[in-house]
Amino acid sequence: MLSVRGLRRPGVALETLDLAAGACVAVRGPSGAGKTLLLRALADLDPNQGEVTLDGEPRDAMPAPRWRHLVTYLAAEPAWWADTIGEHFPDWAAAAPLIAALGLPEDCRSWSVARASTGERQRLSLARGLAHGPRVVLLDEPTSGLDDEARRRAEDLLLEHFGRGLGALWVTHDAVQAQRVAERCLIVADGRAREAAL
């Protein structure tokens, strides 16, 4: 589904990656190695070179917003631009089941962003990123601020989406989590990302 050839940007390079529908690749490596830079380059959020296609359609052939709609990057620290949670969801009906599955109350729609805790915001950001139906998600430590229960819910929700064809690159520092959610692994080190044993 997602195919990458010769991706280059300052800080990190990735020669080859093929991601099938429903597959999840764990992205691992020391802090500052360029894992976030790699995900940002795939989402075309920073200038980069390389051939990236989704179902054979080149990234450069479609407008960048369309690409990011299909290949959605979720930052490690979610950002908010409006006052209330609900304003960040263009289609609340689509997001409500995800929000419920993540263990958040239905009435959080009217919460002010400031009221939500770090962990709640992280889960809301995950729901926000899944609600519009991307084909691939680029997850930057999506469960780093969550307690065990919330982390399990987030993993279950994502695994369920993988089962329905969602592809993912998942940055994690947790080797056990990588075993649980991914079949393959990319190691980012010395400015290069290469495939390695999980």
Add this chain to the structure above:
Amino acid sequence: MTTIPLELSDLALAALLIVINGGLSIALQLDLERQLAIATVRMIVQLALVGVVLTTLFAQVSLLWTGLAALVMILFAGREIMARQERRLAGLWSYGLGTSCMLVAATLVTLFALTTQLHPEPWYHPRYALPLLGMILGNTMTGISLGLHTLTSGLVRERAAVEARLALGATRHEAVLPVTRAALRSALMPIINSMAATGLVALPGMMTGQILAGAEPAQAVRYQLLIMFLIAGGTGLGATAAVLAGALRLTDHRDRLRLDRLAAPLPAASRRTVT
């Protein structure tokens, strides 16, 4: 129209007020006397020079010299716009963007007034062209500096929020809209406020000047209204062009936020406060 002529001794007497202020500053250890003295001397020298230049230009009534004087005014105002930015665009853009938007807006509005409402003979007569341009320029300059300042500092501050929207598939226009809106609001607020308060709180300087020079208040009011319309038009056009162009420059054709196109931040001391 008659003006009561001012002797130099009259001015010296009025300048005593500044001396009193300076004395107060020394007595109360306010540390303002140095800045006060420098500003006063600058004002005297600059205005005296302007007096000489205007006298010469009025004697010539030449399109070339009037045009040159206008250009110099615009280039100085452009420098001022750049000096007021906390985060400047990198390279020539830092001077070029604000200056070119101001050049186009102020020139268009001034030419519009000269050729359709005022009709001086000849149309470029410096007695009309230069004061008109000066007033439009001063306000357009403030509007553009405030707009660009709010735009660049807003994009730096709201970087994560702008990029979160981009990452979810927003276009660059959608993603930066809150920041451009704030930038244009802050650019236009001074002129909107001054239109709303004019006449009630303060009598505008130009109108007061005309009345002091013996003009009928009704005519002076009409001139003031004309100037306010021109100033609002010039500020609106210039600031909108500068903010939209700045937003385009700080994003790219692939809808990315490009803060790498800003120069490194300046130390606080080397920058002027935004007024």
